[in-house]
């Protein structure tokens with residue numbers, strides 16, 4: 001108990017019973033379809049990292065929704081991840097209205113602009129499981145209440161400390177700040193750092209402690225967002241998915257060791273899955 005809050009250390013015991021297992025009779029469609037918003041031509045790496053992570057963690061299908069100009073980059077750089085051209089908000093709404101689309105990820109290198117803001121609101125209006133990261137958070141820095149008012153379904157916000165401050169003010173006590181933010185926003189809040197805090201509006205607080213320092217590298221947060229999205233796409237509840245994603249993320253970094261770059265995280269997933277699915 002810390003300051004009236006019960007805080008649990010993250011461990012598979014908290015979420016293993018709901019971790020998605022592929023069924024022997026199932027098809028890819030039974031493992032969910034995640035849609036990741038792609039950044040523009042000059043900033044495609046973050047969404048690519050996230051999309052591959054979502055697929056690697058077990059989503060049956062993953063698509064990147066991109067503008068026509070950047071399609072060439074996504075299609076040449078990705079194989080198993082699909083691409084869908086989205087010219088405007090209406091096209092994005094149509095894409096994610098497909099009942100087979102089970103989760104969305106918005107924000108990695110999306111750009112801090114009206115397009116991102118409108119597409120985030122469209123994603124939230126679809127009332128599907130949704131992860132909001134990076135620019136999907138920053139774009140609401142002047143109007144956080146507009147974002148909070150649109151959150152009416154299972155949503156995870158994944159800010160680093162700087163992004164957190166843009167919506168909720170400076171972090172003081174990390175657990176108390178994350179819990180306050182979850183209650184204010186109505187979303188699960190995953191506050192990133194060496195100790196990553198995951199808090200829910202109804203008062204649950206979990207800390208994933210002591211991630212290895214080499215996890216602090218460009219793009220590793222994009223991979224984390226992809227892991228959470230891929231688990232949610234498979235039907236895992238958002239809080240458990242966020243906890244599992246944070247744990248797997250840090251364990252992948254520990255397994256790889258120093259010298260890690262974001263691209264390396266994904267390669268460590270299969271051996272962790274072998275253990276978790278045993």
Ligand SMILES: NC(=O)C1=CN([C@@H]2O[C@H](COP(=O)(O)OP(=O)(O)OC[C@H]3O[C@@H](n4cnc5c(N)ncnc54)[C@H](OP(=O)(O)O)[C@@H]3O)[C@@H](O)[C@H]2O)[C@@H](O)CC1
Nearest residue numbers: 043045046107108109110111134135160161162218219222
């Ligand atoms: N491969 C790719 O394509 C990649 C693309 N990426 C994309 O780049 C975009 C910008 O994302 P970003 O996070 O780099 O910058 P931004 O939102 O401007 O915030 C940075 C400022 O916040 C503050 N700050 C405080 N605490 C902090 C903390 N713990 N960690 C970090 N910052 C912290 C700090 O301010 P200071 O404290 O220095 O005043 C700092 O100057 C975004 O779209 C993202 O998706 C990246 O994912 C990388 C890989």
Ligand SMILES: Nc1ncnc2c1ncn2[C@@H]1O[C@H](COP(=O)(O)OP(=O)(O)O)[C@@H](O)[C@H]1O
Nearest residue numbers: 160192193194211213215216218219220221222
């Ligand atoms: N000192 C640290 N030790 C271990 N892990 C850290 C440390 N600082 C940040 N991290 C982790 O590194 C990742 C960085 O994510 P983020 O800030 O979103 O970067 P990016 O936007 O480049 O992907 C997060 O998962 C965070 O928990």
